[in-house]
Amino acid sequence: MPAELTDPEDLKLVTLARSARARTGAAEGASVRDGDGRTYAGASVRLPSLRLSAVQVAVAMAATSGAPGLEAAVVVGESGDVADTDLSALRDLAGAEVPVHVVRPDGRLVASVLT
Numbered sequence: 001m002p003a004e005l006t007d008p009e010d011l012k013l014v015t016l017a018r019s020a021r022a023r024t025g026a027a028e029g030a031s032v033r034d035g036d037g038r039t040y041a042g043a044s045v046r047l048p049s050l051r052l053s054a055v056q057v058a059v060a061m062a063a064t065s066g067a068p069g070l071e072a073a074v075v076v077g078e079s080g081d082v083a084d085t086d087l088s089a090l091r092d093l094a095g096a097e098v099p100v101h102v103v104r105p106d107g108r109l110v111a112s113v114l115t
Contacts, residue, residue, distance in 0.1 A: 005101060005109055009033060013074040014103050016041040020054065021076050021105065028077035030054035032090070034067035044077075055086035059093055070094035073115075074101045080110045091115040 005011055013031040016039055021029025026043035030053070033039050042057025052060075055075055062070060070093055075082050082102055090100060098115040 003109070005103075009037075010072060010074070010101060013039065013072060014076070014101070014107060017054070017058075017074045017076040017103070018105065018107065026054065028054040028075065028079075030058040030073065030075045030086075032058045032062050032067075032070050032073045032094075034062055034065075035069045035071055036067075038062075038065070038067065040065065040067070053083065053086050053089075055082070056089050059089045063093055067093065070098055072099050072101070074103055076103045076105060078105065080104065082113060087113070087115055 016031035017029040020041040020043040024043040028044040031041040040058050040061040042054050044054045045052040073090055082100055094115055100113050102111040
């Protein structure tokens with residue numbers, strides 16, 4: 001079992017991702033922090049003609065806001081892991097070696113991986 005998150009900025013990302021998920025009733029929520037400390041959150045989208053993961057939404061929001069890269073990400077959901085496609089999207093904006101924390105809906109840390 002990984003250690004708990006203690007950094008206040010990472011805990012803020014957990015709160016944002018959990019809130020985005022709860023607000024929409026989505027399966028997954030995610031949040032990212034850019035190099036300037038700004039945060040972006042999103043929830044998974046499941047429409048007949050559009051399917052996006054929560055990570056893809058959060059990365060798109062950061063990219064369209066001009067984020068100068070990413071320094072951390074959080075994914076909240078029941079699966080307990082982060083999809084390879086989501087890691088690729090994060091890597092595209094963040095680069096390598098950025099921590100991605102996978103958290104259960106109750107806030108419990110499941111894993112931490114690098115992009």
